Amino acid sequence: MEYDFKMKIKVRDYECDLQGVVNNSNYQRYMEHTRHEYLESLGENFGAMHAKGVDAFVSRVDIQFKTSLGSGDTCLSCLRTARESAKLVFYQDLFRLSDQALAARGKVEIVVVVNGKLTRGDYFDHLLKKTNKQ
Amino acid sequence: MEYDFKMKIKVRDYECDLQGVVNNSNYQRYMEHTRHEYLESLGENFGAMHAKGVDAFVSRVDIQFKTSLGSGDTCLSCLRTARESAKLVFYQDLFRLSDQALAARGKVEIVVVVNGKLTRGDYFDHLLKKTNKQ
Amino acid sequence: MEYDFKMKIKVRDYECDLQGVVNNSNYQRYMEHTRHEYLESLGENFGAMHAKGVDAFVSRVDIQFKTSLGSGDTCLSCLRTARESAKLVFYQDLFRLSDQALAARGKVEIVVVVNGKLTRGDYFDHLLKKTNKQ
């Protein structure tokens, strides 16, 4: 699969729970961090957007957990974007770097709210122009 | 809707992110905590299960985010269970207590691994007998 | 010891790390949540304060870890306050409810910043009047 952005994330031991593997909620956090780093690669910053009154909100996440990550593991976090009506959809895969095993696969839907009002997602068009996907 | 278990969860301020509302990943955590408290209400404990070699793993989460929770809010976390082939499925709703607004709605699929081997979910039958749902 | 405020906090399993006990950083979070609940008991709210331009910042924490909390445990979180020059100091003890063992003991120093400027802590005088400690 072709991805729009990739980054490595090293597991931090406090992210592992009493089962000895990364707690599920942290995969969602890895995915958020990857989206925000992708945003920075396009010249935007999530905190700066908020300060300007532009907030991207997650409206839905659908994550399948395949292989557990554990202490010492690094994952390769990959995403690709698709524009679907008012939403921006991120397809996000996390692979364990050591053996390329799929750790988690997610579909994350984002909407944009400007000054408290839900938009039709024009902000995304502006953003995606920079990736030649528009 | 009829639920099998309900509990209140007060928002903790460190769970809110720079947008001033509870970070998405924490809804997943609220849902996990609610499942584990439900387990305790049935006489089981997640940590004790792990010590016995019985691990419940989340195989999939699908969460829709509807209304943001913020500082000072309490949510009412509700769940009902359904047995689907080898899985136990939790339907989980989080409501803002003050106005009953739906904050998040999730479907969480669980599988059970015993001593490292995926089971057909017999553990759930044993568990659900206690709720008269079997 | 006499405390100004007490509350119970149930351990959430995702707060335990791969050692099977609550990760140290979460004791600091329990203490923060207790301070904020104390604040609410006095009619204030941390998020509302921030919205008004009044921010309480932690300037120092000193925490001793005594007994580990684990899955299924509830802790009794207790605090007492002292005004020291421009700071408000919280002495915070966490006890394991089942046997009253001291889990952690902390000293947390707070300063108040109003509209970005460090204050002499007058906000605390106003706050503590409500507890008859001033």
Add this chain to the structure above:
Amino acid sequence: MEYDFKMKIKVRDYECDLQGVVNNSNYQRYMEHTRHEYLESLGENFGAMHAKGVDAFVSRVDIQFKTSLGSGDTCLSCLRTARESAKLVFYQDLFRLSDQALAARGKVEIVVVVNGKLTRGDYFDHLLKKTNKQ
């Protein structure tokens, strides 16, 4: 100051709280992660240690917070170690990379428990030999 280990840590937006800056508890997490990466640089792994019955526990943290880190910031996390009686003490400084401002300064004391028994810290001697500090 001379440090034994340094690494960069990029702020993740979910680590910022409603005040718009990194929540205090996360500095403790950055420091833990840095210690564990230092351990890996010496050929050890925290999870593997636990599996062998060797657990390093934090017995005390003393952290001063100086400059807030925020969205988009990277910090340079530095540590140096000192052997003090049965403890290993980590002196840890976090600097904001952009301007070298000190964000937080911590002293973290560690003890080692082997198979549930507190040790005199011999494990540390073995470890520190690799850094020529013994």
